[in-house]
Amino acid sequence: MRTLAILVLCSLAAICLTSDASTGSQPASDNPADEGMFVERDQASAVVRQKRAAGQLSLTQLESLREVCELNLACEHMMDTEGIIAAYTAYYGPIPY
Template identity: 60%
Template sequence: MKNLTILIFCSMMTASLSAGIPDSSGPKSESPSDDGVFVKREEASTLVRQKRAGVAAADLSVAQLESLREVCEADLACEHMMDTSGIIAAYTAHYGPVPF
């Protein structure tokens, strides 16, 4: 009975000690806090941002953007793309280059 108690005690102690010690023999696992993998949202948006061909939204007036939006709302596919990609990308994809 004493041997069984000591054996259980030793196995529990071994399990608790080994749970806290990282395994140094295996490959190093990268944690989410490593600096090389994650970047801030602002940095990512500047790195991933692509220049659109043609007219930029800043070049058009509010009235011109609204007229493009009205044309694009008549087509459901264009309207969906307008919501996800922007008015100029949607109009260009469905109707060709911006007329003004």
């Protein structure tokens, strides 16, 4: 039992020493932008899509639109005949996501 306790303590000490060595070697004055965490606005807008097309909605998003549209009888009828996206945009405006 004593051997097991010593083995556990030694392994914890080794883990603490290796984790301190990897984080303690960096100076505190490093700028995070130098490490590539941030990008320019032009590059970010090229990578990130601004708005999804109507055909790319997930099933969960379509279900939430359907639940909103079911509260209005006219919207619900249009949903049955024209589709959920056409009905939602006709009665509630553009899709929020």
